[in-house]
Amino acid sequence: MDTAARGAFLHLLVLTSLLLLLASRAAAQPWQACGNTGKYTANSTYGSNLATLTKALPTNASRSGTLFATGTVGAIPNTVYALALCRGDINATACGSCVATGFQDAQQLCAYDKDAALYYNECYLRFSNENFLASTTNNDDPMILLNSQNVSSPVKVFDAAVHVLINATSDYAAANATRLFATGEEAFDTTDPTIYGLSQCTPDMSPANCRSCLGGIISLMPQFLSGSQGGRIIRMRCNFRYEVYSFFSGTPSLRLPVPFTAAAAPAPSPTPVNVTPTATPPAPGRSRNKTGVAVAIVVPIVAAVLAISTICICFLWKRRRSAREQTPCYGTNAPDIESIDSLLLDISTLRAATDNFAESNMLGEGGFGAVYKGVLPDGQEIAVKRLSQSSGQGIQELKTELAFVAKLQHRNLVRLVGVCLQEHEKLLVYEYMPNRSIDTILFDNEKSKELDWGKRVKIINGIARGLQYLHEDSQLKIIHRDLKASNVLLDSDYTPKISDFGLARLFGRDQSREVTNRVVGTYGYMAPEYAMRGHYSIKSDVFSFGILILEILTGRRSSGSINIEQSIDLLSIVWEHWTTGTIVEIMDPSLRGKAPAEQMLKCVHIGLLCVQDNPVDRPMMSTVNVMLSSGTVSLQAPLKPVFFIPNNGHYSTDYSEAYPVSRTTGDGKSGAFSVNEVSITELEPR
Incomplete structure (x- = not known):
């Protein structure tokens, strides 16, 4: 490209930037409503209380999982009440930014007013010295x-x-x-x-x-x-x-x-x-x-200039492509990554957070790579999943997790903090769960004593709500396909969060079942129709949930925790005691005499309903939640589960794929074996 052409190209870029800036500023102007409930001064107690909310509310809204937050700071007459709500389709980072901008704009547009409301396209915010939060049915003037x-x-x-x-x-x-x-x-x-x-x-x-x-x-x-x-x-x-x-x-x-x-x-x-x-x-x-309206004439001008600029950029790129190292293309579809653009993190930030991925910060390691604990500059603790550079399957897992987790917001699903795709690294950053996964506590004789009856009920209810959201309540309809104890994490309050969506599959809203010729997941949690015939549906997850309930109640693994030579698995043991009326005998020893027997029996009953052989007989997760929360719902008698681990230690599917059912860890203990530890899925269109 000659000097004249290069100069014209640079002018186009400058003009494009100016027009885009103009358009963005016009579009970002809020509508405001400034109240007449009084003024405050910069150094007043009310001003100090408002400053506290200015820092807290954007963070709370972005981390809530529902893009919503309320706050109250201070004592009467200097109490500040605030509410922020973001549009439900934006991501958490954009939500926090919008709410923070609202507080900043309020200082200019409603200077020192104690009552102000600002409305943007992506969020709205109100703070006041009057308690408008007192009732959720209360409404302001529209x-x-x-x-x-x-x-x-x-x-x-x-x-x-x-x-x-x-x-x-x-x-x-x-x-x-x-x-x-x-x-x-x-x-x-x-x-x-x-x-x-x-x-x-x-x-x-x-x-x-x-x-x-x-x-x-x-x-x-x-x-x-x-x-x-x-x-x-x-x-x-x-x-x-x-x-x-x-x-x-x-x-x-x-x-x-x-x-x-x-x-x-x-x-x-x-x-x-x-x-x-x-x-x-x-x-x-x-x-x-x-105070501001988007200028319509900016739109076609920006579009035209961007088109010309794009042509010039493509021309330059083609001419210089052979002379530079090409950046690896990760092949993620545009719709998959739209919602995570603002979640991109810099590699230097994550290296500093993890002490350059120090071994001392490693939380665990699997076929996909390793997970490290880190601390961001703002003090937030994170877990960084570092996909193995040598794994050709790792990028597929990355695509799948980004496509699903970035779009899912629920208190019982692990929250995605960010992603990094720099210097050939593929890093997923999640909120840090201090109590790690359920299996690290549940199957340890000493640690399991931490899980009293209240905590176990809380965990069961939380998993059930998270699954109902995936199956029935979210805009997407998602089958997890690898629900197990090691994929349910616990925060500091023992709130469960379902994680690892690398094997998940997306269903159409009216789709009830899918068939695959490649069975992946973890034996002991697989529904029989999936392991035997490759059929999976939301009822496959219900089966896995039933196994989890029985594990949480008994403290026993679904496979590998007993002598395989006995040819008896957890389901067989539970069913035997259920039919003989001695179910309390196989409850976790730490629960015996300390938990209500009637409630334990009810939970076992629900678990057995979830693991029935015919998927049609298993309840929907919304029905399960009703069963768990109601004391008056009558439960039908469960049918005998017929799925168990054969005594040869292997299970062969209809596709002649044989995998070991258990493995022995370094300490000699037997643990559940995942058919494919590299979490990968084929992302299919709806």
Whole structure:
């Protein structure tokens, strides 16, 4: 490339950067509502309390798993109450950044007001000296924002379609017990081809209160949003939004068919959407102001400049490619990594956190590589999974874990902190679990005494809730396929968190079963239909959960903890004692006489229902949670489990793949053997 061309190229890059900066600043401007409950001074007690929340709330919101946080600091009359809620489709890092920006902008837009609310596209924030957190059913005056563009279709027809979509997403959100969030799209006609919608409540609301709150603001639509191409109504506890363009990320929670058809009209020529939100008049006692609107003309200019810049960059790259070392391509699809872009960590940060992956910081090692304990500069403890550079399968596990874990947020699933793909390293960074995995405590004669009845019930309930989220409540439908004691981690309060999604498989929402000719997982936890015929479904995970319940209650491994020559496994032992009425005899010795016998029998009963031979007979995880939490639900009699470990120590599948069932560790103890210790899966399309 000659000097003139290089100069033109650099000018294009500078112009692109300026336009992008302008667009981002315009789009980032909040809508604010500044209250009249009084002012505070910079050095006052109220100001100090607010500063404490300014530091804590962004972190709490990003780490909560629900992208939501509330906080209260100080004593009356200087108490500060605060609430932050992020849009349910963004990642934790973006959530924390948005909330932090809200506190910063409040100092400029509502300077020294004790009561302020700021609304962004990705989050909203309010703090006040009045206790608006007292009830989850309490709602502020609504903030109503609308798109200034009117619809091309008949207004009544369009409004009716929007009403159907928003009600559908509201019903779905209220039924999503974890996050109370849902997105949707609805086909329309040739003039307004698709409508996109979103509904959300704060996760501390009950489903009934959530639906009631959303119903209240939906009733305002005819008065304020009729005929508008887009709009939103926001209260502190719930909100909804709709547009004729996609404004959220990820796959919609639901898709609606064409319910209405307007009169046929020629398709308009493509033009950028001019979104000019307009707020409602200020409610009494609060001043509202829109300080910035995205400039529509920036969009096509930026698009054109980016296209030209991309062509130039590609031209330069092709010319110089042969003269430089190529960066390894990890082949992860764009949709898989969109949600983790902001989770990228620098290799130097992780080396410093782990003392350059010192052996003294190693927590464990497997076929995929090693896991190291580390401490980030902010003091957060982390576990760094360092995939082996020599493992050709490691990158597939990386892709799978990123694709799933980055999109899943639940208190009983391990949280992904970040990822590093520098200098040929493949590093996954998770929250650190000080009590490590269940098996390190449960199967140790001394450590198992730490697990009293209360802790064991807490662990069982937590695993059940995490599985229900994976199977039924998340936007994805995921089969874990390797649920076992070593893949359930415990935090400092013994809250269980399901980990290791390297073998997980993604199902369509209406898909019930899949067949594979490559059986992977851990014997002793595998459902018989999976090990024998390669059939797996959510009921395969239910079987594994049943085994886990029995392990937690008895303190015995599902395989390898008894003499294989006896040809008897854990299921056979439990069933024998269940039928003879002596089940208490095989409970963990530390529980005998210290745990309610009736509750132990109930848990064993549920475990046996989960391990029945026919998948149809096993309960759904939502049903299991009802059984665990209710004292009045009657349980049907379990059928005899027929799956056990043969006495030759091997199990052959229909595909003539034979694997040892147990192995002996260095200390002479027998432990469960994983068929494929390199956690890998084939990521398949939905």
